[in-house]
Amino acid sequence: MDENILRKVKSLPPLDDTIVKIQRICVDKNSSLADLVKVVESDPMLTANILKSSNSPLYGFSREIKSIAHAVSLFGMATVRGFALSSAIKQNIKINLDPYNISNTDFLEISTLQSTFMFKWYSKVNKAMLDVLQPAAFMMEVGKIIIAHELIEQNKNEAFKHALLAIKTPYELSVLEKEFVGFSNEEITAKIFEQWNLESELVESIQFSNYPLSAEESIRPYAAALNIVKQSINIFGQFTEEFIKKALQLLDEHHLDHDSFLETIEQFKQ
DSSP: OHHHHHHHHHTSOOOOHHHHHHHHHHHOTTOOHHHHHHHHHTOHHHHHHHHHHHTSTTTOOSSOOOOHHHHHHHHOHHHHHHHHHHHHHHHHSOOOOGGGTOOHHHHHHHHHHHHHHHHHHHHHHOGGGHHHHHHHHHHTTTHHHHHHHHHHHTTOHHHHHHHHTTOOSHHHHHHHHHHHHSSOHHHHHHHHHHHTTOOHHHHHHHHTTTOGGGSOTTTHHHHHHHHHHHHHEETTEESOHHHHHHHHHHHHHTTOOHHHHHHHHHHHHO
């Protein structure tokens, strides 16, 4: 079954021209927001998606956002890049998350919540790290789409759903995924990013997001932040008392401040 997974990843179409251009702009230190706006405006579907998201209560902007230039200025390059990559997934991969007992809408909402929380939290902690963390937070559950397809094709759907009933944490879920298909969500997502020639920091941050302390020192802070967000918001729920308790333990483990994290949770609850 492992080879089937790898074939699915390798058969993904390349990123389209718009997203490739956005990628180049976001990693080029000499590029500007104006350059990014020009590329985004050339893609009506992506423009509509960003404007819709910018006016969502999740982000809490004080007034209606009507222009893509305004939205890009508020979000910044990293978040727009996340929207673009998310759009690529929706266009290139048929989504059916039935083995995980969640709907497609639920799955997309979880990804949106994870990325929005990361945006709000790390804007207070270290805004520069959002260049990697924001697109990673948007995309870190994408491997589940490939896993779900494989489970359905191999008639393992019901067995996986039954086993899922005993699972309560993202870490336990990754173990279950490896048991059934040979790869965890994180490993498959990293392979998708490699297939699309994304930078190694992004690939490794997701790859080690279950085991941040196993990552190289330069990657560890990114993997730790993803780990904490994933612990707080996942397919089992969001911001439960148990999840927050575990997240606070992880914050201590990685020498991160409690206040900004708890403040962001309060913003979400409001």
